[in-house]
Amino acid sequence: MRRGSVYVLAILILFCAGVQRAQNAPGLTVIRAGTLIDGTSDTPAHNKLIFVRGERIEKVADAGAAIPADAKVIDLSNATVLPGLIDSHTHMFLWGEDPAKGGYDANILKAGIALRAARATVAVRRALEQGFTTLRDLETEGAGYGDVEIKEAIAEGTIPGPRLFVVTRAISTTGGYNLEGYAPELVMPKGVQIVDGPVEARKAAREQLDHGADWIKVYMTHRSWLDRQGNLVSQPTLTVEELKAIVDEAHGWQKKVACHAYNGIGLQRALDGGCDSIEHGLELTDANIAQMLRQGTWYCPTIAVYFGDWGPADTPGGQRDRKRAEVHEPSFKKALAAGVKIVYGTDIGGMPWTTTPEAIDFGYMVKYGMRPMDAIRSATSRAAEMLDMQGEIGVVAAGAYADVIAVAGDPLRDIAELEHVRFVMHDGAVFKNEMGK
Ligand SMILES: [Zn+2]
Secondary structure, three states: OOHHHHHHHHHHHHHHHHHHHHHHOOOEEEEEEEEEOOOOOOOOEEEEEEEEEOOEEEEEEEOOOOOOOOOEEEEEEEEEEEEOEEEEEEOOOOOOOOHHHOHHHHHHHOOOHHHHHHHHHHHHHHHHHOOEEEEEEOOOOOOOOHHHHHHHHHHOOOOOOOEEEEOOOOEEOOOOOOOOOOOOOOOOOOOOEEOOOHHHHHHHHHHHHHOOOOEEEEEOEEEEEEOOOOOEEEEEOOOHHHHHHHHHHHHHOOOEEEEEEOOHHHHHHHHHOOOOEEEEOOOOOHHHHHHHHHHOOEEEOOOHHHHOOOOOOOOHHHHHHHHHHHHHHHHHHHHHHHOOEEOOOOOEOOOOOOOOOOOHHHHHHHHOOOOHHHHHHHOOHHHHHHOOOEOOEOOOOOOOEOOEEEEOOOOOOOHHHHHOEEEEEEOOEEEEEOOOO
16 A cells, blocks of 8 residues: 555544544533523522533523524523532431331341332432432441442433432441341341441451441431430430540541441541541530541431431330420520531431432421521532542532522522422433423
8 A cells, every 4th residue: 555545544544543433432421401400509590501511510600691403402491409418317228117017127027138129229310300319328238239230220321310429337336236136046137237346346347348338327326215204315326436446447448437326435436537527426525526426426316317207206115206306496596606517318218218309408408497598408519428439419500510400489488499409410311301492
């Protein structure tokens, strides 16, 4: 072949490669947002255009900006557009556990892993349908490393679901988790990995991190009851020494530790051991709050779940259930006033996925004094910060993943609007559209 021909051929190959690239470049979608709550700003914006290419937001512009002729336009000009929501406390492997059907124990003793996985696929789809495009799922309750695999199934496109941060098995101590109450000679399965001593604690954290845990979940309190004076008491589980081994290990992997802690000794140990987030935190003392501020500890209160399934009022269990909900309100208010970093979490799974609106906790947070915009931030940019995903999720801005939702009304006037999400885009793909033509 003569040199000239080689030259022409090379140009032709380069040209074809260019055409190929142009054909493969993701198309542009432009969302017209009537009102935009972007997840970080304190006030909403109006008449904005959100340019989405591939899985990311390319830019956010004023309504007058030019829209290329080949762009797909989604008209949400009569809606309020927000970033996809983040629920920082879920259990995809719990199913509401109706006590009439055997409660928590039946889920482990009678439901096989395939049945539980099938239910989990419904749970994650339900979350996405309701506008929750990211979940921090806080343990599989006896379903092993199933959460890592559900996450994988979502990532490979096999099932629809939100972006997941998972913790796998979670950790507690002997006497610190269900199943319990069976004959002592029976070795019962447990809903968590049981450890005793700092060596076992560190080993469990290593195993869980090795098998794909994004966070580590630790139970720092277990049973709770009322003492003679009517105060809420919680049984502590891990020692500070045990917790420190876990936190040290997790932090070395640049991962964080979420601690279930109701109050008292266990909650104090959670803080002294260096937990990154306190889950539930039903009863926080002023000293607890001061320590959380000092250490930058996140607070994920999960309020609504403590208003369900109360035992009868004249039983010790029923009185305990009422006390839990009662002490939670002043704790939340004090933490809010003090400026503790609060993230939105529901504990859904503890409430049925099929009937509970995942936005259920917003109403409680606002009722307890949080401004609606701050409640929205707790489920968007604040949660993103906790998850080390600042600027990537929980915000409608250039460069972020295109997780965009919309509601018909104004959630700043009525926060319950968030229970009726009509449009969901996740990673740039429209998952649900009941309003934008
Ligand atoms: Zn939980």
